[in-house]
Amino acid sequence: MTATTTVQQKRLVQDTKGSAYELREELSRGGQGIVYRTQYPQVLIKGFTNRNEQARLRWQRHIDWLTRQDLSGLKLARPLALLAAPRFGYVMELMDGLVPLQGLLDGFVSAEEDAPADYLRQGGLRRRIRILSQLARTLNQLHARGMLYGDLSPSNIFVSDDPAHAETWLIDCDNISLEAHSGLTLHTADYGAPEVVRGDALLSSLTDSWSFAVLAYQLLTHNHPFKGELVCDGEPEEEEAALRGEHPWVNDTQDDANQCFANLPLQLLEHSKLPALFSRCFEQGLHSPSERPSMAExxxxxxxxxxxxxxxxxxxxxxxxxxxxxxxxxCFFCDELADNRLVLFEEFIALPAESEARSDAPTEMIATGRKVWLQPGGEVELKRLLPTFSYDRWPADHIRIEYGDKGLGIYPLPQCKLYIQRGAATKPLERYQGLKEGLRGQHEEAYQIHVGELEQSHVIWQFRW
Incomplete structure (x- = not known):
């Protein structure tokens, strides 16, 4: 009797291919449905909760279309199969060990004295930057294919549950489309672009960019960019007005009426392009969506x-x-001086002499401004950054460098023509090259790694050891 009762309590669904799944705990809930775990660690079920028959059929046609689109290479838990009638939903696959990003935001301690320790406990700045980088890459790739995501929010972004890792995937792909959805202004509270909240515009890649900016600011500072003192100390109507774009953001350069003094300040990122991008998005882009930074930026x-x-x-x-x-x-948090063992790699573009008559002329080196730091115990892949329109494509000509106990190790990767130079001596770099820790600081000349043929324009990475 007990066994029979247990079986009866199981909630089972089937897909159109005949596979059966047990609906277990609820994983996330959104405006259109609920996501459940199943008996399979990497298989999830999304159930559509709208009871309107026309809405259900329209949604089902859209999901059927989505299963036939080329979304390969994207970190998206895309629909694999529809559920069989009378259920409305679909099956999707997601790697194990991921949890909603919302948990990272909910777990933050707002007390000022606890903020640094809590920030570190959740992976620190580096993990947050890598989560946002993966998310930006996925959205950039999606936009490059002429598609938009739609309802971007912390509940449909899944990240590693281990703070040491930053794997990032998007689930809940119902809103992915080739163009703005006809009549659809669905959005999650706090993350919808002002024109969508007001009902003045449909979802588009520009509204994706706004939602991403809000998420990025919130993840990095644990403040919502429009919930400053004016909103938090005011009536509920003030928050609604702010989300419609009627109040300035918390760091507005022209209006400080909505400043925020809680949690982590934007000065944490003052040595980067992010403050300027946030300003463009939340000031110029507040009423002019075309002014918002692209996902490539x-x-x-x-x-x-x-x-x-x-x-x-x-x-x-x-x-x-x-x-x-x-x-x-x-250090931003404790004022400890930076590790003096850091190694700086600076990128240059080499422009060899243009004619044979000048073949003995020195190669001109133009600094790109790009600087990459490597710390003991770490490793880095030095990759050429392509123009932003194809930024999601990594080239083959790059190098892996690690800094271990014995010193620096340089690993050339396949399809990569390399030369290493110190002073006037230049030799091909065809296999592993080690630089012993004990030799550090004994040479005045900088090392240069040439990526490509010496007689042609190529990239140079310069560093001192």
Missing amino acids: WLEALVQIDERTYCCVGCGSTSLLPVDIDSEAS
Whole structure:
């Protein structure tokens, strides 16, 4: 009797291919449905909750269309199969060990004295930057294919449950479309673009960019960009007005009426492009959506931050190094001086002499302004950054470098023609090259790694050891 009762309590559904799934705990809930775990660790079920028959059929046709689209290579838990009647929903696959991003925001302690420790406990700045980088890359790739995501919010972004990792996926792909949805202004409270909240515009790639900016600001500072003192201390109508775009954001350069003094300040990122991008999005882009930064711009800025982030040997938090550190850099959280063992890799473009008559002329080196830092115990892949329109495509010509106990190790990767130079001596770099820790500081000349043929324009990475 007990066994029979247990079986009867199981909620089972089937897909159109005949596979059966047990609906277990609820994972997330949104405006259109509920996501459940199943007996399979990497299989989820999305159930559509709208009872309107026309809405159900329209939704089902859209999901059927979505299953036939090329979404390969994207970190999206895309629909694999529809549920069999009378159910409305679909099956999707998601790697194990991921949880909603909302949990990262909900778990934050707002007390000022606890903020640094809590920020570190949840992975620090580096993890947040890498989560946002993966999210920006996915949205950039989606937009490059002529599609938009739609209802972007912390409940449909899934990240690693281990703070040491930053794997990031999008689920709930119901709103993905080739164009603005006809008549659809669905959005999650706090994350909808002002024109969508007001009902003046449909979802588009520009509304995706707004939602991403809100998420990015909130994840990095644990403040909503429009919930400052004016909103938090005011009546509920003030918050509604702010989300409609009627109040300034918390760091508005022209109007400080809605400032915010809680949690982490934007100065945490002052040595990056992010403050300017936030300003463009939340000021110029508040009423002119076309002024908002593209996802490619967000991606480029985030990658540059990741390359200049280091771990403090004092408190263990991660901080951003300034582009120019002639003065001594220190940890944002504890003021401990930056690790003096950091190695700086600077990128240059080499322009060889244009004619044979000048073949003995020195190669001209033009600094790109890109600087990548490597800390003991870490590794980095030095990759050429392509123009933003194709920023999601990584080239083959790059190098992996690690900094271990014995020193620096340089690993050339496949399809990569490399040369290493110090002073006048240049030789091909065809296999692993090690630089011993004990040799550090013994040479005045900088090392240069040439990526490509020496007689042609190519990238040079310069560093001192």
